[in-house]
Amino acid sequence: MATVKTTTGEEVAKIAEEIYQKLKGKGGIKRVYCLACGGSKASCYLLENFLQTESKTIFAQSYSANEFVYDTPKGLDGQSVAFAMSMGGSTKETMDAARVAKEHGATVVTLSITPDAAIAKIGDHHVVYSDESTLGFEAINQALLLRFGFEFLRLQEGYEFYDQAVDGYKKLPGLCERVVKLVAARAKRFGVEHKDEPVIYTMTSGPASYAAYMECICMFMEMEWVHSSSIHSGEFFHGPFEVTDQDTPFVMMLGDGPTRPLDERALKFLQRYGKKITVIDAKELGVNTMDGHVTGYYGAILIWIAALEYAKGLAEAKEHPLFMRRYMGKVEY
Known part of the structure; x- marks a missing residue:
């Protein structure tokens, strides 16, 4: 069985930089939405909690994917970044939520454990994470999402403890x-x-x-x-x-x-x-x-x-x- 190449922290930093530069002219990143179901939704909480606690300018919230589809927040727009995560990459509710985010002009980052997942075709960027129960701890989804939070805060506000955060990541x-x-x-x-x-x-x-x-x-x-x-x-x-x-x-x-x-x-x-x-x-x-x-x-x-x-x-x-x-x-x- 071939080893799946997972996304590195450095690659996350590059994606975050690209997203920020894209939105900088519009006033920066205004909102971050995390869209997933079950354990995937729970794994988004670290990113949500970090931005809610540490950021003065970025609003963050997690949604059960189907709720996001049926009760889409009015704040979803071109200054939004949506993370849509599905372990296998084919959860219908999450794919639908990613499409809704895309239709409203949000920058969409999809995440799964495979590079060729169906959900990857919807996003502007795709992140491949490791399942901690089978593939090791080098790129577990919670850590990669948290790294996005560190990078967004560094770029938009200047994160005082960024170096300490990256050291912890290592x-x-x-x-x-x-x-x-x-x-x-x-x-x-x-x-x-x-x-x-x-x-x-x-x-x-x-x-x-x-x-x-x-x-x-x-x-x-x-x-x-x-x-x-x-x-x-x-x-x-x-x-x-x-x-x-x-x-x-x-x-x-x-x-x-x-x-x-x-x-x-x-x-x-x-x-x-x-x-x-x-x-x-x-x-x-x-x-x-x-x-x-x-x-x-x-x-x-x-x-x-x-x-x-x-x-x-x-x-x-x-x-x-x-x-x-x-x-x-x-x-x-």
């Missing part, structure tokens, strides 16, 4: 490999201890929210058929904490960004009133080898890499392969 693959080894035994133990649980909640805040959401809807619900819900740490005390007891399992993800105190507060409550608590902590995973101004974003990726291993451990213990389906691709929907 360190990321090695740290991801380290995480897999670090949590291997824990992931197996998690699987054995949780294989018969009917429900598992995930919780975090900030950039790591995408990891909790993906673990919930993609890993536990889609792949392992386990009931789950992703809870925001800040919202935990405004309703969800009432389900806490000695029998209800939580996967608590502690990020390393400004919202970490929200996660620590929720964890403290769980440790007092709960029992089945699994903690995934970005600090323990090694994110502090990077500059503190970017650890919130990269820590979220390391948390996801760890969470994926926990899902694999659960699949092994349940003897339920991650890619076994009842409905997806099997029935009409």
Whole structure:
């Protein structure tokens, strides 16, 4: 099997430069829309969160692709950049959303794991990313999208911590490999201890929210058929904490960004009133080898890499392969 050449960080920087120069005369990049479904949509959150937090001039929002088609935002225009991502490159809803963005004059960047994907024909630029479960960590989609955020902010506003962000980008693959080894035994133990649980909640805040959401809807619900819900740490005390007891399992993800105190507060409550608590902590995973101004974003990726291993451990213990389906691709929907 031939090795697929994935897009590099340097190539992302060139694409970002081309997009910015194209829109500079119109007043620059005004809006960034991320269009995808399921895990692909969740993977867009780092870009969205980064621009929402760090940029003064670029509005960013993620859309479930079909919602974007049926309820298209009025702000979509020639100063917009739309990222349309589909792992296999043929998700109908995402392809339709990319076409809508194109029709409204937006610059469209498509992303998939293959260079000749159907969706690539729609975009102005195509990015090939690696699937972290099979192809390694050199070009995972979350990191490539985050790199676009760094580049856009550098070009349009001047990003104060750009050098630190690029340095973290270079360190990321090695740290991801380290995480897999670090949590291997824990992931197996998690699987054995949780294989018969009917429900598992995930919780975090900030950039790591995408990891909790993906673990919930993609890993536990889609792949392992386990009931789950992703809870925001800040919202935990405004309703969800009432389900806490000695029998209800939580996967608590502690990020390393400004919202970490929200996660620590929720964890403290769980440790007092709960029992089945699994903690995934970005600090323990090694994110502090990077500059503190970017650890919130990269820590979220390391948390996801760890969470994926926990899902694999659960699949092994349940003897339920991650890619076994009842409905997806099997029935009409």
